[in-house]
Amino acid sequence: MCFEFFFIANSVNLIRMIQIQNLKKRFGDNEVLTGVNLDIHSGETLVIIGKSGCGKSVLLKHIIGLLMPDEGTVIIEGRSINSMTRKELFAVRKKFGFLFQGAALFDSMTVEENVGLALKENTKMTNAEISRVVAEKLELVGLPGTQKMRPSDLSGGMKKRVSLARAISTDPQCILYDEPTTGLDPVMSDNIDELIKELAQKLKVTSVVVTHDIFSVYEIASRVAMMEGGKIYFTGTPQELVETNDTEIRTFLNRTDKKI
Ligand SMILES: Nc1ncnc2c1ncn2[C@@H]1O[C@H](COP(=O)(O)OP(=O)(O)OP(=O)(O)O)[C@@H](O)[C@H]1O
Numbered sequence: 001m002c003f004e005f006f007f008i009a010n011s012v013n014l015i016r017m018i019q020i021q022n023l024k025k026r027f028g029d030n031e032v033l034t035g036v037n038l039d040i041h042s043g044e045t046l047v048i049i050g051k052s053g054c055g056k057s058v059l060l061k062h063i064i065g066l067l068m069p070d071e072g073t074v075i076i077e078g079r080s081i082n083s084m085t086r087k088e089l090f091a092v093r094k095k096f097g098f099l100f101q102g103a104a105l106f107d108s109m110t111v112e113e114n115v116g117l118a119l120k121e122n123t124k125m126t127n128a129e130i131s132r133v134v135a136e137k138l139e140l141v142g143l144p145g146t147q148k149m150r151p152s153d154l155s156g157g158m159k160k161r162v163s164l165a166r167a168i169s170t171d172p173q174c175i176l177y178d179e180p181t182t183g184l185d186p187v188m189s190d191n192i193d194e195l196i197k198e199l200a201q202k203l204k205v206t207s208v209v210v211t212h213d214i215f216s217v218y219e220i221a222s223r224v225a226m227m228e229g230g231k232i233y234f235t236g237t238p239q240e241l242v243e244t245n246d247t248e249i250r251t252f253l254n255r256t257d258k259k260i
């Protein structure tokens, strides 16, 4: 009886939004992903760590079909994106917000134009409606009233926030963050971490965060995945990560701690 209740409770909590199965990708001779298997659950904040160049950004890009695998598949809410038509893939992408590594804002556009870009291009919303949504998202990331500024007028932290406002402009179910705190000072990094937590709670989004910042892991993760050798080497809670005796993980954590 008890066991049955436990099983049901767990299966209710863990709804798989994304399933990554045996994903393989090489660029020429460079074998980057050698068989990634990973489930990402609805509503969780999964943080992905691993050495520079191990394939974290490449993995994120596969999740929304910006890169296609040589083998294996990504399944979103039960459907493989690798056998979808362009139109179907486009519809799936609307469920996602992507914060690219580096802010990737368009310098020639204002903050308002940057944040409202996807709404202008992909919806039938009027300019007034777009302005209202942009104002609301800028408010959410703590930058109200910056609509007329240009990326060149913004600090690094502000640019990240504007990129985040852009990533959430379409009310995504899942936000993919690629190095959201890299290049920021500790205070600004903390602010961004707070924002990631707030968005997860307020918007009930699923969050996948790639980071080098080990403090962020402890701050925001409900679960951690570590990549090594083109595969997922470890998954567990932040507590399990801290307590592991695995030499590979300990070496990685010690090096990362020293860098900070
Ligand atoms: N479009 C591409 N064409 C060729 N090689 C690529 C391409 N994208 C990534 N790579 C290579 O794949 C490997 C993994 O790159 P990736 O950007 O995923 O690393 P990362 O883990 O995100 O590193 P970092 O922590 O420094 O951001 C690297 O060797 C990179 O040079």
Ligand SMILES: [Mg+2]
Residues within 6 Å of the ligand: 056, 057, 058, 101, 178
């Ligand atoms: Mg990267």
